[in-house]
Amino acid sequence: MLKVDGLSVGIGDQYNSILNNVCFSVDEGEIIGLVGESGSGKTMLSLALMGLLPKPVKLSSGSIIVDGQELVVNESKRVERTPKQLAMVFQNPRNALNPTMRVGLQVRRALVVNQKLGKKEAKLKSLKFMTDVGLPDPEQISKKYPHQLSGGMCQRVVIAMALGCRPRILIADEPTTGLDVTIQAQIFDLIRSVRDETGCSVIFISHDLAAVSELCDRVAVLYRGQLMEMTTRDRLFKNSLHPYTKLLISSVNLNVKPKVMDRGSDYFPNGCRFAHRCPEAVEICVEMPKLRELNTVHSISCHLMNGNTK
């Protein structure tokens, strides 16, 4: 469904400072989790796919293929315009909605602009989508402003807008950060049922390993713009191989104090981006490791997996 190959994103002269040579693919109807700490580039990756990179940031190399079609990269080094097959749900639903516009109109606008529907048709469709995302009494709710709705309700409205674009791939960038766990569970339920009904793929971006392990089929781990490990959910949690993934997983278990090094972020400037904190770093880590497929479901970028040990 989606294939990203050798994607690098950077600012100014540093062509790969934000994302370095990221490769992954998403199958139809699959939920992919993207995890990483703040600053790991997870949001930049989604913005790159959507063609929404902010001004100074450039897509310096790589190709993005959606549904067999390669996306056009224009002169300003961004994806030409928001691809129709993709829709995005942002982190803060209150900021994603226009505060001065009734939510019903916002959902209708999305339909008029993206699907070229007439006004009446858009109204009917918008009510249908709002029912689909589990909003009670959509007639009433569509007359309200975002500030009159709770965070969970706003997020449902945003998802209804995204669904209105009939996406093949739905990108959800931390859709539940800032919402309570009870609401989070409801939104996860909704994402799953959207996937089942429309057959779309979902890229779910999060920093919460527990949330990812609950929702996703496959998980990709990012650290400072480098794709560290990608595999199925079960393999990642039971059989993770990358030192960074191990650190991330051990940090969930609070009874064990994690082993952390910090050699300063300038350590191995052109090498593996995790080397400065890696407890298992060896000399060869001065070189950037390539993402290697161990088997059909497990890829990893670490020199230790190539037979180099301490």
Add this chain to the structure above:
Amino acid sequence: MTLIEIKNLTKNFGARRNTSTVIRGVDLRIQRGETVGLVGESGSGKTTLGRMVAGLIEPTSGEIIFDGVDISQRINRLQSRGRIQMVFQNPVQSLNRLISIGSQIAEPFRLLGKIGKSDAIERARDMLGRVELEGKHFNRKPSELSGGQLQRVAIARALASEPKLIVLDEPTASLDKTIHAIIIALLLDVQREFGVSFLFITHDLTLVRSISNRIGVMYLGRIVEMASAQELFENTLHPYTKALLSAAPKFGGEVLSEKIFLKGETPSAKAIPFGCSLQNRCPLVHERCRAEIPKLIEVALGHHVECFAVK
């Protein structure tokens, strides 16, 4: 031995018709050296309760008895000064940007310890070491440190006045997961060393389970269930707690349990229904829940529940 006892504490914000009742008659005891966790959704009043214990806001009514004195009265506040400290959610905002790390830690020593400036600085250096920060950070400003390092500074500052109780209001919520674990390990070390009690406010259920001795679950300004950490997770009784615990995402490998969804949304603090506050959302609701206000009753040893449906 009881360190602090909260009796029938309430807090209203706003006046007349626009009153929000944020805390509605909370009773709570914290023993010496104990960690009590408070969990609940946003708007349940956990932060407000923590701030009242720390003396940052005044309760509308009720008592907070610390060492035999009611510190909710302003006249008695001096008694608890420096002996109850607070660590806030966001260290970048809770530290002074213009003052060096070292002087910020030394300040409580100077103000409360009645010791000289050079002694205070000496002890601040010592504190910096205790929270595993290098001495080179002593003269730096907060902007030169990372979030995790700043939270250590905030912890060192809280410890500087040798408190008996530290109120921790989501101390790890603004930090990355890998840093998260390190800060928690540090807090546990500090607790062992200084014998201080923690009131730990969070919405992270895995976290609260692993560090608390006892956990209170708050809903709309009341503690609806209170039990030891193990008891609460293994023998959950209150319908709200059940829904809350089932909603929390489980970490890989664990069996995915069926989620319990409560219908509707949390009512506004301005219009809380009479009787049980969960009545409009509860699957076990019956007539008595609308007619009478339930009380927190001990149903098993150390396990308190506020629900008519639980025997």
